[in-house]
Amino acid sequence: YISQTMKLGALGLPAYRTFSLEELEEATNNFDTSAFMGEGSQGQMYRGRLKNGTFVAIRCLKMKKCHSTRNFMHHIELISKLRHRHLVSALGHCFECYFDDSSVSRIFLIFEYVPNGTLRSWISEGHAHQSLTWTQRISAAIGVAKGIQFLHTGIVPGVFSNNLKITDILLDQNLVAKISSYNLPLLAENAEKVGHVIPYSGSIDPTNSAR
DSSP, X not given: OBOHXXXXXXXXXOOOEEOOHHHHHHHTTTTOXXXXXXXXXXXXXXXXXXXXXXXXEEEEEEOSSOOOHHHHHHHHHHHTTOOOTTBOOEEEEEEEEOTTTOOEEEXXXXXXXXXXXXXXXXXXXXXXXXXOOHHHXXXXXXXXXXXXXXXXXXXXSOOOOOOOOGGGEEEOTTOOEEEOOOOOHHHHHHXXXXXXXXXXXXXXXXXXXXX
16 A cells, blocks of 8 residues: 555655666675775665666675565565655665575665665754754754654555654655654564664765674
8 A cells, every 4th residue: 555645755766666786786896895885784885876877775685594585575565665754765666596506595685775864863963064053943843753653654554653863864865854764564573683774865974884
């Protein structure tokens, strides 16, 4: 189920699609260390550049249990709905499978790349000698509220218990606030007991990532 709210929120985004592993390898120069952004309990993050010049954030999840792609499709269906003006939106996914039994070895989740920093960096630290006006701060707060509303009511099933922090809110080039951390069942099931959560985009706060 995709609500009208989500359809409106997805305006301006490319269609969600399946990426090939070759595309991701090309986008990251074969997952070169220069493209590596961080690693935490929910996988490794890379920055990539697609053939059309679009920058993306790629989360790599190494599966701890052997399952076929069919077992993950209900997770992918939920992730494909995470497309809204005030979310770091999902753009696609890629399965890498073992040759012997075709079970999934790694899942790659592709998201928007948002390199303009966290809301925390803009408010408490200053950003490139700039700071947000009160109007911009109120606009960011309203944007976060709209993003949360969408997660709760814009998709079925809703995504709850996100434990949002100010470092999970990113600002794009137009200072539009975007939520970058979701309580996704796929990530929770595959997360290690130790480590840190890293956001879904290009802006990683040093307190939020383990390198």
